[in-house]
Amino acid sequence: MDLSPSQQPARRDVLKAAAFGVTAALSAAGAEQSPDAQDRKPNILLIICDQLGLDAIGAHGCADVRSPHLDRLIAGGATFLESHSTNPVCSPARSSIMTGLMSTETGVISNGRPIHSSRRNLGQWFGARGYETVYCGKWHLPGGYQPRVPGFHTLPAGKGQGDLNDTLVSHACEAYLRSRPKQKPWLMVASFLQPHDICYWGNVRQRRMPKGLPFEPLQGKLPALPPNNTSRPKAPKWLDARRVDDYSPEQWQYYLYIYARMIEMLDADVGRLLRAVEDSGQAENTIIVFTSDHGDGRGRHKHVSKWYPYDEAMKVPLIVSYAGRITPGTVDRTHLVSGTDIMPTLCDYAGIEAPKPCTGMSLRPILERRDVTWRPYLVADYGPAGHIVRTARYKYATYKGDPVEQLFDMQADPWETTNLYEQAKYAPVLAEHRKMLAAFQSTLDRVAPTAGPPRRRPGRGRS
DSSP: OOOOTTTSOTTHHHHHHHOOTHHHHHHHHGGGOOHHHHHSOOEEEEEEESSOOGGGSGGGTOTTOOOHHHHHHHHTSEEETTEEOSSSSHHHHHHHHHHSSOHHHHTOOSTTOOOOTTSOOHHHHHHTTTOEEEEEEBOOSSSSBOSOOTTSEEOOOOOSOHHHHHHHHHHHHHHHHHHSOSSSOEEEEEEOOTTGGGHHHHTTHHHHSOSSOSOGGGTTOSOOOOTTTTOOOOOOHHHHTOOOOSOOHHHHHHHHHHHHHHHHHHHHHHHHHHHHHHHTTOGGGEEEEEEESOOOOTTGGGOOSSOOSSHHHHBOOEEEEOTTTSOTTEEEOSOOEEGGGHHHHHHHHHTOOOOSSOOSOOOHHHHTTOOOOOOSOEEEEETTTEEEEEOSSEEEEEETTOSOOEEEETTTOTTOOOOOTTOGGGHHHHHHHHHHHHHHHHHOOOOOOOOOOOOOOTTOOOO
């Protein structure tokens, strides 16, 4: 399963041929695995980053980013091109990754809330089943960087912006991977902040974004604007109000340039972890999963940051590599997947039952190219009261209390520029997607929202 030329840069074959380090081990390991390796429970390395869009990686077609380590991870494993956030904002999406549940099932309906006490996270679930569980980096369930994370041994990594702190995270994880005993299986979560630092350029742009191009040598070398940079399809009021109207085209391009450099910082830290896995001698028995909580506006629809139902915020990388079990270079372009699928997938490969309830589905049959009945549609939430239904062809979005709905033909209009909901011929499509949303929501095992962070006092600065 390979990307088509329109989806994949020409250096695809070069990447596959040049794959070395951990991904070379992954692609070659198959028949060379020892019986002991086949019998052992796999180690698990889950790498989570913050605010990385699916198509912002070199191997996914982004010409503005050099991401050799992520590219090699893709070349040595499988990547899903229909991977979606369950809720494109940090804490809700992370709660789904950690539990296999939707955010309304974890109680984390907005940022800074803890996972409901009735739900078990990856560390609690795997730790009770023989795994040594380790966490390092951003948690945000609640609080950004925490000295204690439920179910995990926590590696210290400080706090702060990604360009200051992510290197500390990768070095701490590297030290653990290179030095720990190998008798007990481990599950490590390495949680990086980049490219989240782009928030400081977008959300407080009056103080960060320069009025003109600050470095003359960049003239003529900035990324091109996306074709939907100025597109504003009809939208609910909550969504329509979230746009940036005061950037010039050159400022948008500089925003994209800065975002690309932050991704390259992340890529270097990922590379450090991949080398540590290989050097530790554990590559043949380690599952590596890489994902993000949500994407970024990236100048599409005049957006910065997240929260939106559009693909720039919704679609995130999901890359899985496992020696001898997953064919290198696998590209899945059809199955609709989300962060809820990570928990049951890891449980499946570890030979343990998934927690109940679990909304996600194991990706193992897809990864091993076996026949499987898969979900015909995917549901996600956005903003305080928005919902999304994604099918193979269409995306439907609705916002509670607002009469404006959205319907996009994702095959004919992948940049989401034309809202079809008012066209009479699409009435049956709208009706069907409303039914899908209602049917899915009726299956959820909801819990009460957990306590949110305390409100800041007027006049106090941001923490």
